[in-house]
Amino acid sequence: MAVKAAFIGACGATLRHVLAWTLLDGHKAAALVRDHSKLKKILLDLGVSEKIQQSQLIVVEGSSRDVTTVRNLLLNDPEIIFSGITSTWKLRFNPFHPIAMDDASITGDSAAAVMQALPCNLVSTNSITNLPIYAPISSTGHGSRRDQPRSLMPLYWWLLKEAQADTAVLERVTREAATQKQSCLGGYVMLRPPLLTDGEMKGTKEVRAGWIWEDDIFRKSDEQETGVKIACDIDPKGPEKHSDRRRDLVILDHHDDDEPIEAACICTNSSFDVAGIIGLYASCMAQNSKDTEDINKIISQCSLL
Template identity: 25%
Template sequence: MTSTSTTRTVAFFGATGGVANAILVHTLLSGHRAVALARTPSKLRDQLTSQGLDAATIDGNLTIVPGNALDVASVKKTLLASSPSADGGDDFPTHIVTGLGGTPSLTFDWCHPGHIATLDNPTICETAAKTLVTALREIHAERSLRTSQKPLLVFVSTTGISRGVEDVPFAMRFFYHQALAIPHVDKRKMEDVYRSEMEKGEGEGVFRNVVGIRPTLLSGSVDYKDAKGLEGLKVGTESKPALGFNVKRADVGHWVYENVISPNGTGKWEGEMVSLTS
């Protein structure tokens, strides 16, 4: 089910990351409203101004809430921070975008010598997912939201953790699964939290629907203009994944905006785990 409104209100978690940041920029430049939870609001604002967004666009369309995405109270405050709608009612987010992830570092384990990448917080994605679901359940209990009022969730995940067909090219498969095994455990558990909500019966889950985004290895900076263009992007699903080696963060963010957030989107990708590569 797609939202019938032409104006979106999008809640962002992890908006200082490259993919979610690009989605946020396109959302703001298209005139939609956004609210973002950020541990350091000045960092997010600086990122936006460095990409050419003016103060009028930022101040007029974006609310930045200081806080932590692992804290239920902060997440609830973000979800309820939208400006009043034109008719004077509450303007609950039509969409939620989460692009949270830990800070990677190198490690070595004699028992698992191939597991060379770890995270500063190895459970951040799973914990944030559970926190978001808990916050929404509390809000739903307080407000009794209809299914049509529930938000569409877009979460940024990764290739290499598919429940279905292998989505990593053969040439890099062994290294990819070994080197990224620790971060992938967290991403898989995050997906399980969100997909379990999607798989519940009609009206039982906290989301209207879910779209999982699985990019290949991400490249490029936190700048929506650091892109190759959507015409070179390959798109797949869990049952028929797109295989490739890398993709620009800005291209992933642009694709998500145009195909999932934008009122021009058809709803085609709702309920899918979408693989993206160049």
């Protein structure tokens, strides 16, 4: 059974919503999780009935680091691969290194497993028919242009050194795979949110959009970049305290066989908003939309996968 999307880290605070909306919209999906029973309960809480889960969802249990397990997920032939793998963190009594990740390499290792699990011979042998789009959640601070407020840059270096190093690996292995001459990816969407907090969904009207190319080989001479929009974390439950600030959306480069199309990089404070916009943009990618205006139109219509 070919699925619309595969999810790595489907129990996470962001991707659980994308998965739920995918299923509720009638699409089939595959999810890689460590605990099927936990995912089942999460989806029930989000309004996805047991009947829908049984008929539309394929669950693969295992580690996102295990290449065989990831390949079993990808053999379900998704059009899009979402990844929201990250680690929990802990405080340390070290002023030079106050925050440590419980698993400091899980994000990069999981991305590497996807690239190793998706060799082009899966297509040549008809094991899969799609060259999937890869849509991992990364972080600000990795682009060729500044995408963080200057006042926060020392804090990222001081507090989030381990997390930033991990997402740097994610970005490197993804871009290396996407820029190969015969890439086994149909494209990639690099999502770069700053610090996320949970809050009520505000909708796309709260989002400012801009985009840049990261890789010159995808650059189109007849299209002008709108540039990076810089955002910081905002408390979604107290908008009156931050009335002069808005959430931001930054679109980065995307590789789709021989032609480049725009891809999304999110800068927002809410996991709900990230989830919604990820779905919107990935929908455009799957529909092979080549026009920025078309992409923005789909956003305004709030249509999901």
